[in-house]
Amino acid sequence: MDTYLDNYDDPHNRQFLNTLRDGIVIVDSKNIIKFANISALNLLGYSEDKLLDKSFENIVQLQSKGKNLEGDESPIKKARVKKGIFTSSSESGLELTMARGDRSMLPVTLTVIPDRHEKDQSCMIVFHDSSSDEKVDRAKSEFIALVSHQLRTPINIISWYVEKLINERHGNLNASQKDYLNEVEKSNHRVTELVQAIVNVSRTDLNRLKHKHEKVVLDELIIRLSNDTRSLAIEKNITLDFHIHKKNLILSDSDQELIFVSLKNIILNSLRYTQSGGHVVFSTQEVKKKQLLHGYSVQTDGYVATVEDNGIGIPDEEKQYIFTKLFRASNVQALDVTGVGLGLYIAQNFIQELGGHIWFDSELRNGSTFYIFIPRE
Numbered sequence: 001m002d003t004y005l006d007n008y009d010d011p012h013n014r015q016f017l018n019t020l021r022d023g024i025v026i027v028d029s030k031n032i033i034k035f036a037n038i039s040a041l042n043l044l045g046y047s048e049d050k051l052l053d054k055s056f057e058n059i060v061q062l063q064s065k066g067k068n069l070e071g072d073e074s075p076i077k078k079a080r081v082k083k084g085i086f087t088s089s090s091e092s093g094l095e096l097t098m099a100r101g102d103r104s105m106l107p108v109t110l111t112v113i114p115d116r117h118e119k120d121q122s123c124m125i126v127f128h129d130s131s132s133d134e135k136v137d138r139a140k141s142e143f144i145a146l147v148s149h150q151l152r153t154p155i156n157i158i159s160w161y162v163e164k165l166i167n168e169r170h171g172n173l174n175a176s177q178k179d180y181l182n183e184v185e186k187s188n189h190r191v192t193e194l195v196q197a198i199v200n201v202s203r204t205d206l207n208r209l210k211h212k213h214e215k216v217v218l219d220e221l222i223i224r225l226s227n228d229t230r231s232l233a234i235e236k237n238i239t240l241d242f243h244i245h246k247k248n249l250i251l252s253d254s255d256q257e258l259i260f261v262s263l264k265n266i267i268l269n270s271l272r273y274t275q276s277g278g279h280v281v282f283s284t285q286e287v288k289k290k291q292l293l294h295g296y297s298v299q300t301d302g303y304v305a306t307v308e309d310n311g312i313g314i315p316d317e318e319k320q321y322i323f324t325k326l327f328r329a330s331n332v333q334a335l336d337v338t339g340v341g342l343g344l345y346i347a348q349n350f351i352q353e354l355g356g357h358i359w360f361d362s363e364l365r366n367g368s369t370f371y372i373f374i375p376r377e
């Protein structure tokens with residue numbers, strides 16, 4: 001079997017690799033650069049003789065948020081340890097830059113593909129200039145933020161007039177008229193939720209989340225959550241219980257709305273992904289710094305809210321994706337057509353903004369438990 005090191009010398013392969021717009025570098029087991037395609041030379045600003053047979057790490061510094069990625073943090077090392085592909089775009093929050101020949105830093109998305117032949121240990125490093133991607137992404141997010149804000153006013157006006165009609169303040173309605181208006185109200189409510197979710201996503205994507213640093217009384221917020229989720233539980237015939245371990249749970253430097261939206265998304269998911277007759281239990285507990293809780297070591301004193309259901313669960317091979325924007329697991333699509341795959345993305349970002357953490361356990365067909373850690377201060 002041919003390895004990368006056997007292959008890059010073949011003129012046909014070289015020609016092919018040189019047509020690609022992404023930078024491609026092949027390193028041997030000691031991270032010595034054996035090949036760099038034309039795009040790699042252009043992106044990095046080096047001539048071939050300055051790169052070949054030099055140590056990748058000595059020449060091309062990789063950084064994330066100003067910190068050099070060396071030793072165990074090096075993407076090449078990570079790919080070798082994992083014996084599989086490392087890609088920076090799947091590590092949330094990992095923004096990489098590469099040092100160019102003139103010492104300027106190039107924002108990149110980077111993939112490291114170790115050779116399948118373990119003995120060889122060479123790696124192919126593929127990188128893409130992400131500076132223009134970021135500009136395009138930002139322009140799209142700005143557009144979406146603007147449109148969703150503009151949609152709020154007409155939606156509120158529709159709600160207002162429909163409510164007036166349903167309350168029969170301007171004359172009585174017959175049964176069919178009432179049914180139709182109830183349908184309009186339901187759909188409008190759905191649109192309101194969707195627009196709100198889009199607003200929340202664009203706040204996250206444009207780094208416009210404002211952490212209010214306010215005092216939050218957790219038990220009051222839980223009463224609001226219970227009021228807002230109970231109707232779906234009744235509609236689906238699911239037992240929904242809220243256990244508060246003690247009264248007056250205070251978060252001194254937090255944000256009521258960010259916690260509320262996150263917890264509500266998670267409770268609604270449990271209700272939506274649990275069959276009729278099932279149960280969903282919400283509970284809270286106090287946790288101390290360094291306490292290990294279901295596989296997570298808590299960083300500071302705070303509270304953990306737990307949302308447990310006995311619903312459909314999450315398939316093992318899809319667990320890694322569920323916090324990704326727009327992802328929906330294969331087993332939910334037939335059960336619930338209303339979801340769009342934004343709820344957990346929003347919840348994770350909001351809770352991280354507060355210095356907290358979300359994680360979960362789930363067993364297919366047996367249920368899921370989501371844990372939400374929120375620091376006390």
Ligand code: ADP
Pocket residue numbers: 265269270273309311312313314322323327328329330332338339340341342343344345367368
């Ligand atoms: P959606 O709008 O699809 O619910 P989310 O981002 O809230 O989007 O959730 C992403 C996916 O995670 C869901 O589509 C579902 O596949 C899975 N998921 C989330 N919560 C649960 C749960 N309690 N039980 C089973 N699957 C869940």
